Every structure is written in C-alpha cells, then in structure tokens.
Amino acid sequence: MSASQSSRLSGDGVFDLTRTAVVMADRAGVAQGWTAGAERLLGYPVSEAVGRPLADLFAGVGAGSEQHSRWENRLASADGWSGLEAVRHKDGHRLDLEFRVLPVMDAHSGFSRLVLAAEMARTPWSGASRSFLEGILGMSPIGVAMVNAELQFVWLNDALEQMGGTSREQRLGKRLAEVQPGLAVEAIEAEMRRVLRTGTPSVGYEYLGRPQSDPEREHAYSTSFFRLEDEAGQVLGICYMVLDVTEGYRARQRMALLNKAGERIGSSLDVWQTAQELADAAVPDLADFVTVDLLDALLSGEEAAAGPLDAADLLTMRRAGAQSVHEGCPEAVVAIGEPVAYPPSAPVVESLTKGDSTLLRTLDPADGEPSDEDPVRAAHLRALGFHSLMVVPLRARGVFLGAATFARWQATGPFQPDDLVLAEEFVARAAISIDNARRYTREHTAALTLQHSLLPRDLPEQCAVEAAYRYLPADSLSGVGGDWFDVIPLSGARVALVVGDVVGHGVHAAATMGRLRAAVQALADLDLSPEEVLAHLDDMLNRVAHDANADDGVIGATCLYAVYDPVSCRCTLSRAGHPAPLLVGPDGAGKLLDLPTGPPLGLGGMPFESVELPLREGSLLALYTNGLLLGKALDLDGGITRLRQALADPQAPLEDLCETVIGGLPGGRPVDDVALLLARTRALPRTRLATWEIPADPSAVGEARRTAARLLREWGLEELGFSTELIVSELVTNAIRHASGPIGLRMIRAGELICEVSDASSTTPHLRHARTTDEGGRGLFLIARYAQRWGTRYTAQGKIIWAELPLGPTTGTAPPADLGTLLEGLGDQADFTGAEGR
Template sequence: MCASQSSRFYGDGVFDLTRTAVVMADRAGVAQGWTEGAERLLGYSVSEALGRRLADLFAVVDPQSAPDRRWEARLAEADGWSGLEAVRHKDGHRLDLEFRILPVVDAQRRSARLVLAAEMTQAPWSGASRSLLEGILGMSPIGVGMVNCDLEYVWLNDALVRMGGATREDRLGKRLGEVQPGLAVESIEAEMLRVLDTGTPSVGYEYLGRPQSDPEREHAYSTSFFRLEDEAHQPLGVCYMVLDVTESYRARQRMALLNRAGERIGSSLDVWQTAQELADVAVPDLADFVTVDLLDAQLAGEEPAPGPVDASDLLTMRRAGQQSVREGCPEAVVSVGEPAAYPPSAPVVLSLTEGNSTLLQTLDLAGGDWAAEDPARAAHLRELGFHSLMVVPLRARGIFLGAATFARCRPIGPFQPDDLVLAEEFVTRAAISIDNARRYTREHTAALTLQHSLLPRDLPEQCAVEAAYRYLPADSLRGVGGDWFDVIPLSGARVALVVGDVVGHGVHAAATMGRLRAAVQTLADLDLSPEEVLAHLDDMVNRVADDTNTDDGVVGATCLYAVYDPVACCCTLARAGHPEPLLVGPTGAGRLLELPTGPPLGLGGMPFESAELPLPEGSLLALYTNGLLLDKALDLDGGITRLRSALADPQAPLEDICETVINSLPGARPVDDVALLLARTRALPQSQLATWDIPADPSAVAEARKSADGQLTEWGLEHLVFSAELIVSELVTNAVRHASGPIGLRMIRARTLICEVSDASSTSPHLRHARTTDEGGRGLFLIAQYAQRWGTRYTPQGKIIWAELPLLAATGGGPASDLSALAEGLDAPALRTDPDGR
C-alpha cells in the first residue's frame, strides 16, 4: 500500500478515523505516511512527520525502557501488536492512546507496518472496538482480506488464512490465482475489478472451488466486495469478506434436486421409464453412476410375494435403468433389459436379505472389510475408478421391488449421511411410482388380453370382398379402449362389415365391446337388416347401462353396420353416431358417404335408417373409428385429408394401404384407439349364378329338380346332385304348398353351393323331429343334415329360405349315407315340413 493512502483505509468501523491517527511506517520505524487524523491527534503536520521515527512522534511518557527498543520490538512482531500507551502531544500534554500495528506490503512490495492510534478519552468505545477488531482478526469465521489496485494481497485475517490453506506470508504481495488456483479466479477477479471501477459494492457473490486446505472437496463461498477509497474518493483497493457456505449450499442443492426428482420421477405409468428417470435425476448431482435393478416379477407386472426377500430372488433381478457421467455408460457390466444378478456372497445381497435398509460403503482402494468379503466385485469397482458406493433397496408397501446402486468416481469426496438421506428419498419416490406402474401394467395387460381375445384374430374366408384391417391401441395412459371390427359372412354370398367404438376405456369398456361384438354376430346370423341390427344393439346397450354398478360405467357406443351383396353389387349401410365411411371408386375418386345420421347406441327411443347404394367391382370402402381422424389438436378435417391421401391408390395391396394409413398418423401413439377395416368389393360372375321362376304348381317340383341337376352338371358338381336335388325338392315343395307366388329358385356357386327359394309369404318353417307315426315333417330335418348351413331371411317382397352345401364331396359312410338311404325310399314331395311343423 502506498504512502499516500489516507484515513479511509478502514472506514468508520473499528476506529473512528476522524479521531484516529493512521500512519504507514517501514520496518525500521520511520514514518512513510501521515494522515490528517494523525495531524489532528498529535499536532505534527505531514511535512513534519514524514521521515521521522515513531519513537519521536509517539514520545512515551515515563518510559520504563528505551523507547527506541520498545518500538523496534513492537514493529518486529510478525502478527502485529496492539495495546495501550501514554505519549506526548507536540505541545507536550499527555495523550492516552490505544495502538494497533498491522503488517502490510507497500507499493514496492516491501514489508511495512500500518499503525493505528486513537485517544481513549475521545473514543469511549475503543475497548469494545478493540475486542471487535481482535475477534475479526483472530476468532471470526468470516474471512477478511484486502487487495490493492493490482489485486495483490496487502492484508488478511486469520480466518481467511485457515479457509484457504495458504500462509499469510505466501499470500502477501500475490494475487488470488497465484495462491488458490483451485478457485474460480477469473470470475472473482472480474468481480473485484468491477467493484474497483464502479465503486458499487457486491454482496452475496457465490462461487465454487477447491481450496488448498481441502483440495479433494468442492466448497461453496459467499463473498461481499467493497471499494477502499482515500479522502479524494480515489480507489485504494478492495476489501472483501468471505464465508464458507458449503453446507447451506449443499442443502439448497439437495432441496432443488429433490424438487426436480418430484417433477421427473413417476411422469408415466411405465416401469422401465420410471426406473430410468430415477437414474437420470441422480446423475451427476448426487452420483456419477447409477443403476436400477428390478425383480423380473415387477417388470412383468406380477404381484410380488410378501415377506423377506430371499438371496435367490436377487439372482432374478434385471437391469431396468442406468446412467453415467461418462458417455455410453462404459461402467455397465450389463445393458438395460438384461439380467443383473448380484453374487450371492456380496455384502449388497447380505444387507438386503438381512433386512438392512441401505448399504453405505466408502471403498478403500487398498483393501478393507468390504473388499475382503467380495474381492472380485471390489476389484472390478476399483478398476472402474469408483471410490464410494451406496446401495438402496426399492420397497413399496413393505415389499422388496429391487435395488438402486449409486457410485462416485470423480474427486468430489465420498458419500455423506446427507447424501444417503437424499438417495433414500429418491428411491422411495421411485418405488411408489414403480409399484403404481406395476399395478397399472398388470391391469393394462389384463385388459389388453381381454380385448385381444375378443377381437378377431383372422378374417373369415368369403368371396364378397377382399378385406384387411389394423388395430392400434392408444397411449397406455388412457387405458384399453372398446373399439372393434368384424367381417361376418352372410347367406347368399353376402358379407357384413362392422366397426364400433364403446365409450370409455379400461376393462369395462373391453368387456362391453365383447358383448356387443357377440350380439352383432348373433343378429347377423338372423339376417336382419342393418337398421334392425342397430335397433337391437341400442336396446342391449341400455340394458348394459342399467346393469352397470360403477360410477364410471360405459353407457354408450357408436357402430357402423354394412351389408354388401356381390351378386347385386350393392351395399346397404346404417350408422349409430359413427363417422361416415370413406368410399374410393375404382378410378381413385374418394368421398365420404352421406348416410342417415343415427343416434349413438344407448340413447334409446330414436329410429335408425339405412341407405343402399351401388358399389362397382373394385371399389374400396374404408370403415374406421374416430381415433384414426383425431390428433392432439382434435382436427377432424385434417384427419379426413390424411385418410384420403393414404387411399389415393385404391388398387394397391390392402396390406400396403393399411400401413400407409397407420404411418400417416401424427405422433408415436394415437390419442384414441384406432380400428381400421378396408374392403375392396368383388362381383360374382353371371356364370356362377342360375335363377328360375317356379310356377305355383306341384308338377313344377320335378322340373325344378331337373334344372338344378343340369346346372350342377354344367358346373362340374355332379357329386352334389343328390344332396342339391333333395334340398331343392323340399324347399320348392314347401313354397308351392304353403306360400304364395311368385316363387323363385336361385343357385349360386361361390365358396359353397347356395340354394335359395323365394316366395311372397312371411311365414317361416320350423325344424322339428317327426314321430314314427307322422306322415311328414322330416324334410327340414334332412336338409339340416345335408346342408352346411341353412336359414331364412326376409325381404320386402317376402322371404328366402336358403341352404349351403360344401363344394367338396363327402367321403365314407356315416349319418349322411344313412340319410341318403332313407331319402331314396321316400317320395320326394312328401319330404316336407309345413309352417306349423306338421
């Protein structure tokens, strides 16, 4: 510090500098600097004082020893000197002064002394000031230092010496970076220069560093800077006060880390993702390497077994998550998803099986108990560079789920008890989330299993349309939905196409979907019209709603039911609150079919209407649920546009078109379940169709049999002549005797041989078992034995009774051959059953 430094060196703190002499002297005791306070106190002007000895300027009253030697001894003390002394004023009167001599460095980096003197009668609090100064200099935990304008140390107290580790002699005359390279020197000195330039104090400036006193551990410091000025307000240097706030800083860091863990751990109901979130949130702030291993049962969603964990159970643990400060996790001996069994003798296993909550171990690289118990594992960890380890079991509801391992390899010190508390908090939160995810996984898996068991595995064989489908479940957070689809072969080579969507999600929605699908198949077998099918479904949904006891029970559904006839190349459709299907013609022009709007199933009381429209061969009909159209913005128009674009080439393979449609969906998962059913229409060639008008005369039965025989011969189905002749004879005979005209006979060669007899009556015959004394009543019984299927469907003009025969010939004996023998002995016209079963 230069000789021109003034009385503002210490400010108005320990000494009141307006009444205090501040004197700079060299080691020989010669005054090099003299302030106005010194002039007022002792009467000597600056010109009179500079260059004189302190023994002359502070002439001792009644000296007990030589003044020169007394001042020489005081100035020679390395840590300075403080005390009381009675001296003479320039005019000779007595002054009782309190002195403080401080070692400093002058502008030429030479050792010098700063002398402070104040009159006790003028400073009644000087005793307290002295005590405070001694406390700041010797006992205060606050480090205090002063640097000059070149940021070189000129003074520091004992606390700063202890805090930094470097001695006072090593610091004086040097800059911070020269004595503490482990600190953020550039930022600290930049803050000092800012305070020097602006004069604005800096309070609470925090930084991290590794001081020489503790180079293996990172410390946090809070520092305040203020500028030192002379009376002309010219800067003399910077004084700063620093406090080690490592513990409070770490507490704040732990709290912030705990808050982040609460936000990040458990963000989904996925066991794997939750385990990875635990690993991610702990690295790098808590540990350098983290692994999370779970029992196989947890990952599968199974209910864990109660009671203490067995050592053998730990051999089934699987790596569910891991993270490292090193890119690529090179420390990992296993990858995520692979078995991660611990050696049975490892202390980790012993700790967990004996019921200990945690294992906290600071590894001794040179050996130790832990290394002795499991030397192979300890050696492996040492090879990886780890020096501290924590293993914390994951427990929820008192049940062991797995274990999380935290390890450190960086030189940031071993884990402390507070780190263990934080790790246990992380693991506790993760364990609860993992258990919740496991429960959800179990329920979700059960719902998916139920849903998949209720959906069709393969589409049935039929000749009316070429069909393909896709089913895509929504995000697992929404649960299993109630979407379904179906392709149902009908009589007359027709086919029913069905798509539906039950309101809600979960097991109840899936179960309701199964009931509706079974109901649709049953109603389809009755050959009801589409509007009648929807009406019956509406009644059923109302009954389901009445039977539902839960508050969130499913009470509604939508459905689209379509029947396509490949003979007439027409389609009849009806919908109950369902999106309109998209029709793409053979040339590629697509449009939404404007069908009569029906209410969703479950509202009740409102009728349904159907619409019939021609569909040329090669037309592509797309039936779907609303999950295909919706995105996160709920943009239905955008969904229709995407679907049209995906169906731009209607003649492409249907499987490729399905993939194009699914790939056009935005996002990784749809916002709702998606069911898509594509059907490309076919037309039955006229060569596979034969029709005859039958007169209402019993003699026409023989002519009908003859016509059927000829047609079967033309089709190469001679092996079916007998069976078909029997069926045609019985059906035509019943129509002639019990129905009204006109009567028609139609035979269709499709995947089966279909025989149909139509009439204008709405009365349907019933199958019964005739008694041995009955003259008739065996006709339909024989038809049921020969036909693969048979039934009745109603038309606006009356009804059609139909029967199907397999195209392949029957082989061997059995009931069919026995019935053939019976039929040959009976008169064909007598093989009949009237409408009343007689």
C-alpha cells in the first residue's frame, strides 16, 4: 500500500474509521475481509459476508444486473472510485452511504481492492466540496481535528499531525491525554466537554504545553471548539481548530514583562535599589540568573568620559544587584557591594570596550546542536552550568555605567535575538534610572553637606537657657530643605533663639538658608531688636531676589526671632510668617503664644511687630518649622495636639523630649524638613548681679573702680581686678564726659564677667587713632585689649556700653608694671581734680 493510500485509509478524507465499514476484496470483487464496522453498518456477520460478491452485499435500492455491472467496473478500475450510493441493510432498510474504493497492492494475489463505506447521516461533513476538504487536509496552517463524544480522535489534518509530532495512526481512536501528555490535557478536555454539554462554541481558548514535536520548548496554542450534530440534532462530537501562537504569545509576554519592568525599575532615587530592581524584574520571566555590576569609579563620585571604555589589565566593578531562580541566589559568589575585578577577556569587559551587547550560546537554538561560538568560551559557559548568556552594557547619556549579565540554565531553550532586544530595553530603562539616581545622590550629598555645614554643630555655651534641638530631613525626592535654627549669645547674658524655613528644596534653598543664618548672626551682634532683625532680613531677601536668575525659583522664607533675658526673665519675640511657638509652663500647661503675624521674608511692605512677655523660670519654649506639624496628613491641629502631648512634662530631660516629639511624627518621617529647638528658661540669681547709680562727676570714677574691686573680692574674682577696674574706669569716664542723663553701672557674673555702663545718650563711641600729643582717645583700645567682647546696645532710655571678661584661667594675667603704675596715677589725678572741682 502506498503512503498516500495509507494516509487516505487512516482518515485523510471524511471517514470516521470507528464508524466505517472496511472491506477487503479480491480482483473478482469477492469479499475477503469483513470488519466489525462493516457488520454494524450493513448487518451481515463475518460468516455471511466473507466469500460473497460485493455487488450482493452492497445491493442497491432496486438492484439488478445493471448495478452488478457498475460494481464490477468500480472494482476493476486501477485508480479506484469514490461516490455516493443508496444500499439496503440486511433487514431491508435504506442506507445512504459514501463509498471509496482503493486499489491495494497485495504481494501474494496482485491487485486487490479496499472498500470503505460510511453512512452519510453520521458524517455530515461529507457533503463539503472536495477542494475544501483537501485544502484543510494538506495545505491549511491551522490544525483541524474531529473527536467523537468520547473525545477520541476520528479525523485530523496534516497541519495538526505536524504540529503535535504524533502520526494519525497514533491518534485515531485515542484521546488527547494518551498522545500529548505534555499539554494541559485536563483543562482542554474540560473545555471540550463544556462545548459538548452546552453547544456554545469556544473561540480563542489559549493554553501552554510542550508538544511531542518540540518537547524542550513551551508552546502557546489558540484553539476554537464547536459541537457537531447530525440532522436529527444528535451530538456527534467536537471539531476543533488549533493554531500555534507561540511567537505572538511570547511577543505579548515580552510587552507585558517590559511594562512590568517599567513599573518596578526606578521606583527610587537610590543606585543600589535600582540595580537590584533590574535583577528582580528579569528573573524568572527572562533569565534564570542575573547580575548587575557598576563601575566602581562612578560609584565613588567620578565622572566617566563618554563612549566605550579602554581595555585595561583589570576592570574593577562593584556588584550592585543579583537575582536567581534559586532561593538565596547561590550562583552569585560575589556579594552585593563587593568589588569584582574582570580581566580583558571577560564578556563583561568586552561588552563595555566594544560598546555593544553580547549573546553567547553553547547550543544552537534551532536544533540543539553545539553552536559556532568560541569552543573555549562555550566550555567555560557550560562549566558554570549555563547554556546561554547575554551581557548588556548600562549606558545613559553617552556614559557607560556598568553591565548587566543574564544567564539561563533551565530547559527553556537558549536566548533568542528577541530576548536580547528585550534585555536591552530592560537595561536601557534601568540605566537612565541608575544615572538619575547617581546624579541625584551626588547632588543630594552635596546639598546635605552644604546644609549640615551651615547648621550649628553644637549649641554655644550660655547661661540664659538650657537648649536642645533636632533636625530631620524630609522623606522626599526633592532634596534637602532650607530649615535652620540657631542659639546666639547676646550681651548682658541674654540669648537669641532663631528658627527659620526657606521656601523650596535643594542646593539653592540650602544656600539661601546659609546666607540668612549668617545675616541673623551679624544682625544679632548689633544687638538689634527682633523686629529690626526681621526687617533687615526682609530687605536682604528682596535684594537677593532682585539679583537672582529666573531659574532659581521663588525666594522667600519664614522666621521666628526671640530674645530672652535671664536677668529680667522676659522674652521679646517677633515672627515673619512663621508658626507661633508653644510655651509650656513649669506646671505643664501649654499654649501657643499669640504673636503678631508678619509677612514672610522677601515680600516686603508690611512692618514687623514684637511682643515682650514675662517667662517664669523653668518654662519650656518650643520653636519649630511647619514640617513638624503637618506630617503626611497635613493636619495642623493634630500636629499641635501631638506637640502638646509630647511636651506635657516640661521638666523632663530636653534630649528625651526631643526624641518623644520626633518619634511621634506620623509615618516615621515628615513630608518636609523639620527643625525643632527646645529652650528651658533660667533665671540669674540676684547674688550674681549688682547695680549702682553713678553721679555725673569726675570724682565718681575712682569710687566706681573701688566698688567694682570690692564686688570682685566678694565673688572670688580678685584675679580680674586690674582688667575690670580699667574697663569700669574708662566706661564711666566716657559716660561722664560725653553723655547725659543718669549714669548706671551694672556687673553680672554669668558665663563671663559683664560690665555695663548705661546713659541717656544715643551717641555711639568709636575707636580712633590718637596722636602722640593727644591726652585722650586711647581708652577704647585698652578696653578692646582686655575685654573678650565689647559693644553698644540701645534701649528706650539711651544706650548701654558693655564689655565681657572671660572667667577662664588666663584672665588673671597681670599687665606690665609700668602700665599699671601709669593707670593708677591717672586715676588718682582724676580723683584729685574732681575734689578740687567740688
């Protein structure tokens, strides 16, 4: 029997061999073989059929000699015959049969005949045109099959035979589970049973599997099922059409994977996290093992030149990410963060030096045979346990950042060129994110360094308040902010407390903050009132905004400036658009101070006002920026409530209170920078303060000196006697000679010895260069020589000239003997002149 005849015998045409009469006849047309199907179809048992002429067995309706002659011609034809014929069943009822007579070569008897007969009512598709059936049979790329109600194959075309890798003989009469165990058989048969039960066609049903034709690769199929019925509506089975959509499925997979990677890669501005996200996104859908290595020089802050790298003896990179289908990533012998030294022959180095991706395979993807890759390299790849490898350089804005390596070892087939294209898309997205993260990290670090260098490292020593602070950068991508705080010692044992917030974030905000803080310190040294300080800051920001470039953005700030005096226990405060401070009394009662709200700095126009308040010793003053109150929920009232609760015990250690306040922030970190300054007030004991009224008489100078000397002996500061007497003498003499009104002398023992002389004049003394013949003009030079600091402070009644002497061990240094004698003589002469005047 020829191959084509065998094909036709096995069901290439329209015959269901499970319901077909198959009869073997000799050249005389006598039945020599009779199947069970023939017995079921015509009713003749084997014993009655074998040996009888086919013309008798297939007697037609109204049979006669003419019909016998026709059958003789059909059987004698060398090409065979096919057609339709009405015959009688053994019991006499009519059967409409489709016949096919095939000549078969018999080695013993020569030509014989194979006769196939099937009832048309059970093969409704037999009426289709021959060209259509032949097209489906041999030329259609769509696999077509028919199964009976028991889901057994009764017919299939060439495409399905090739697609599945099993022959017709292996399929016919069997279920799908028996011939294709690598498919999702249970789900497919469940779908066919649903169609059999409901009659509702199933279109585009997709499933995955490994067919016998390609068991090493997973294929995707799209299948449509529809139910077959006869004219009476009896269910015959299922016809299904299947199309291999592996390429389209993989293309959709790649697109979905690319979209997924786009969502996962670059979620933060952190170089290490972004590299790890690249590795995580590629495993297991694209590769079994992935590593990401970044150039060590770039991670150290250096900027590489554009273009491929130059080959070197060793190229040092640092492992920034790794992922594997194995838990714990056992293939990665290098840990995250560790350096890796690659030789010039390494695929990673070659990829970076040539500036292009590399695809290595130990097997040919088409037939699984060894590839034409370098045998040494292929052997090395197999030794690592991988059958294919892809190396893709990370490049962004023309600069090479490192390389990503993708490897496969599972039986999913080697990497294809399309996989390399997908890997390059992955890496391109990751490279931009890594470069952005690298640039952001560098700029963010610079901004943080700038900001931290501009903020106070330690609070200065002073006796007015006990202070503690916290600064917390925002948890945002916009960088550092312009929040700042300061504690500035002032004359007269006073202290200035400052908190401010510059609009915006980043280096520009940090630089503006530094300028404002420097300006505040300079203005504080002038002993200006709080409202005057804010007015000068406002003018300065207006000038900065006028000179700034348009790209610098809006320049503005808020500020709160407070001055506390431990002698009078009074505090003067003024604010420019800043949140009001919280005052917690010694008893724990807290309230927001009602201060006039001035405009933010940089707007200009409205004047600033200040308020003076008495503060009991032990009161707690909380100054802060709005990031402390708002939080992620932007709840101002809730922030005030949390702050009150955190400061309910004002006598607790300030460091503990700071931790409580910061720990109570919602979400752990704020949406804006937070600056917090806590100050617990102190009162200067009266035993450390002395005041006198000095008459406007030159003779009072000597008495003032002697009074100051007695006070120093009481305080145990005799070693400061000479310096103090000299300063008191000069300050009182200047007030008597050049000022008016009542003159007062006040001495304060705080962190240093403070001498103050007040008068009703607003004239400020200044240093001048005296000539050798001048009798005066040297007093302020002497004060500047022996005082730690000195200056002038204006009051509502006039001014105060003050000088501070340190209480350290070096303050007892005696002046030269000749200078001391001269000064003593000058003092006596002044006293004597004063007596004569009286």
